[in-house]
Amino acid sequence: GDSVTQMEGPVTLSEEACLTINCTYTATGYPSLFWYVQYPGEGLQLLLKATKADDKGSNKGFEATYRKETTSFHLEKGSVQVSDSAVYFCALSEVQGGSEKLVFGKGMKLTVNP
Amino acid sequence: NAGVMQNPRHLVRRRGQEARLRCSPMKGHSHVYWYRQLPEEGLKFMVYLQKENIIDESGMPKERFSAEFPKEGPSILRIQQVVRGDSAAYFCASSQFQGSNQPQHFGDGTRLSIL
Numbered sequence: 001g002d003s004v005t006q007m008e009g010p011v012t013l014s015e016e017a018c019l020t021i022n023c024t025y026t027a028t029g030y031p032s033l034f035w036y037v038q039y040p041g042e043g044l045q046l047l048l049k050a051t052k053a054d055d056k057g058s059n060k061g062f063e064a065t066y067r068k069e070t071t072s073f074h075l076e077k078g079s080v081q082v083s084d085s086a087v088y089f090c091a092l093s094e095v096q097g098g099s100e101k102l103v104f105g106k107g108m109k110l111t112v113n114p
Numbered sequence: 115n116a117g118v119m120q121n122p123r124h125l126v127r128r129r130g131q132e133a134r135l136r137c138s139p140m141k142g143h144s145h146v147y148w149y150r151q152l153p154e155e156g157l158k159f160m161v162y163l164q165k166e167n168i169i170d171e172s173g174m175p176k177e178r179f180s181a182e183f184p185k186e187g188p189s190i191l192r193i194q195q196v197v198r199g200d201s202a203a204y205f206c207a208s209s210q211f212q213g214s215n216q217p218q219h220f221g222d223g224t225r226l227s228i229l
Contacts (some may be wrong), residue, residue: 004156034217041221043118043205071137089156099170100212101147104156 003040006090006105013080014114021075021108023064023090031092033057033066033104038087047075047088059106080112116141117207118221119188125215126227131191133200139208146189147218148174148181151203163189177219193226 007022019044027031036044048057053068064075073090090105117140122175127133132171133148144165159173164215175183178196183189193200207218 026122036220041222042205043120043222045220046217088184096170096172099158099162099172101162101173102149102157102207102218104149106154106156110143 001083001096002092002094002103003032004090004092004103004105007108008106008107010111013110015082015112015114016079017112019075019077019080019110021088021090021110023073023075023105025071025073025090025092027071027092029095030068031094033064034093035062035064035089036089036090036091036104037076037077040086040108044089080110082112082114085110085112104109116221118143118206120128120206120221120224122206122224124223124225124227126229127196130199133196135191135193135204135206136188136210137191137206138188138212139206139222140219143208143219144149145209145212146214147207147209148191149205149207149209151223152204153202157205160191164188166225184194196226196228199226201226215221 028087034049035047037047050057050066056065062077085109087109089107091102118169146162146163151157157206161174161181164172180192203223207220209216
């Protein structure tokens with residue numbers, strides 16, 4: 001089946017540092033790609049998505065570009081804030097037999113210090 | 115609009131007992147998904163349901179686990195005769211339709227601990 005491999009942490013950064021979280025995928029078709037964020041004690045929130053090659057998703061200063069040639073969807077932010085401390089999950093949508101489900105990477109915990 | 119509501123937030127059971135986890139989807143959503151998150155792991159798909167129908171249960175263990183989404187009321191994930199390995203966070207998500215342009219909205223999860 002399809003799979004997602006993402007950079008594992010934990011990672012600690014200082015406020016205003018640059019962030020890149022690598023994510024690569026394997027898929028038989030052309031999945032949609034997502035980044036979800038999980039704050040402590042909460043569920044997952046959709047951060048951004050891209051549905052086809054070369055699409056760029058962006059939200060709250062975060063960006064990720066769907067790269068079919070490298071099967072990647074790396075998450076970037078130019079200047080992180082303390083409030084960005086969370087666990088970040090890369091995911092793809094897998095379609096199989098009329099059912100569409102999300103396949104997640106293991107997640108990366110980010111801590112941003114003031 | 116209320117989001118996806120899961121209860122309880124925390125559930126403690128002894129080995130051999132039953133665990134029942136509830137999920138009320140967002141208003142107007144008829145598609146429900148259950149995922150399990152083991153410690154230090156990502157979320158793994160378990161089951162996808164529409165009202166009164168199980169569409170895909172390929173990620174659910176064949177024994178002890180069952181799920182339903184009745185015409186009225188919340189979706190229920192039921193685990194019979196729980197074992198230590200069932201300790202995890204269980205997340206429910208819902209969507210209005212199916213398809214990549216219809217993102218799944220997640221609840222805050224139920225954290226199940228088995229003594």
